[in-house]
Amino acid sequence: ANPDIASAEVPEFPEGVRMRKADEDDLQRFYAIWTEAYGEYGDGPATFDWLTDEAEWAGCLEDEDGEIVAFAMTSEVERGEGRILAAAVAPEAWGNGYGRLVLGAATYQLSAAGAVKATIRVRPDIKQALRTCADLGYRHQAAGLEFRRDVDEDAIRERREERRKAGVKARFGGWR
Incomplete structure (x- = not known):
């Protein structure tokens, strides 16, 4: 949580990079970025559809070639609090500070x-997401734990069996 965003400043974008309000035509690219950026941690199309339904504002960051390389979505502000629903940078654009830019823009939008x-x-x-959030003034709050599990019962049994075998130590001889 960022406890004080009332003074959020408009982020400064490097020359050739621009942030704009997204439209329906951008959603396919957003989904591609979201899927690539989160990889194995992604939650699938149903979650992405929920995010787009909940979004009050969505912005995209375009590089010098006009290609969308990052995006962010925010919720509606309720009782003085807003949520950044998603922020993601295309893997080919990692390392350019774009995550900081879209998170800063989303924070500014909520403040505005x-x-x-x-x-x-x-x-x-x-x-990297933890560092980026901390750099922009967000602080960890223990609001609970989220537990996830695979729904493939065979995969669960296989992992459980692997863990059972990996933890076995055998000793031979005269030990106590």
């Missing part, structure tokens, strides 16, 4: 819409 607090859910196993 009247939010005094912003939240974003970040997977703890995506370390």
Whole structure:
């Protein structure tokens, strides 16, 4: 959560890079970026559809060639609080600071819409996302744990069996 976004500033974009409000035609590219960026951590098309339905604002970052390389979506502001629903950068554009730009733009949009607090859910196993959020003033809040599991029962049994075997230590001889 970012406890004080009332003073959120308009992010400065490097020359040749621009942020614009997204439209329906951008959603296919957003989904491609979201899928590539999250890889094995992605939740699939149903979650992406939910995000787009919930989004009050969506913005896309275009590079020098006019290609969409990153995007962010925000919720409606309710009781002074808004949520950043999604922020993702295309893997081929990683390392250019684009994540910081779209997260900053989304935070600014929430502030401009009247939010005094912003939240974003970040997977703890995506370390760069944690750093980017912290750099922009977001702080960890223990709001609960999210548990996930595979629905493939055979895969679950196979992993359980692998863990059972991996933890076995055998000792031979006269030990106590």
